[in-house]
Amino acid sequence: MIKKLLELSNLETTISLRQKELLELEEKIEEKKRLLKQLSRKVRKYEEYNVAEKEAAVTVAVEAEPDSEKKVGEIARTDLVRLLESGRVPQSVIESLKDKRYSKDTFDLNFPMLREVTDMGKVDELKKDQ
Incomplete structure (x- = not known):
């Protein structure tokens, strides 16, 4: 009978330890969920900022209407180049402008x-519509 009581006591102790471990794991899971929620919010804010930045750059480019009746090619060679060289156009917009579907x-x-030019010898070839 004493042997049975000792076994039962050991089982109760083991169960109690396992319950404590389970509670600790549940707390860790809840903490990870909180951290994941915070990270998701930060990602969403970053994406919203990135979209706003892109839209602002495109708006600046579109609103920079030429004073005279310039042809499209002239605008591309002068105003667009000046805008890109100014550093005001975010890299994300430049990447979008290199995308055929976006264009x-x-x-x-x-x-x-x-188009990105990596070999200046191929500039004439890159100028052709593809």
């Missing part, structure tokens, strides 16, 4: 607005 959707172009 089609935004400017109705059948080619990317910008």
Whole structure:
């Protein structure tokens, strides 16, 4: 009978320890959930900021209407170059302008607005519509 009581006591102790471990794990899970929620909020704010930054840059570019009746090519060679060189256009916008689909959707172009030049010897080839 004493042996049974000792076994029962050991079982109760083991169960109590396991319950304590389980509670600690649940607390850790809740803390991870809180951290994940905070991170999700930060990501959402960053994405909203990035979209706002992109829209502002495009608005600046669009609102910078030329004073005279310039042709599109002249605007691209002068005003667009000046805007890009000013450093006011975020890198995310520049990356978008290199995307063919974005250029089609935004400017109705059948080619990317910008192309990256890695070999100056191929500039003439890159100028051709692809």
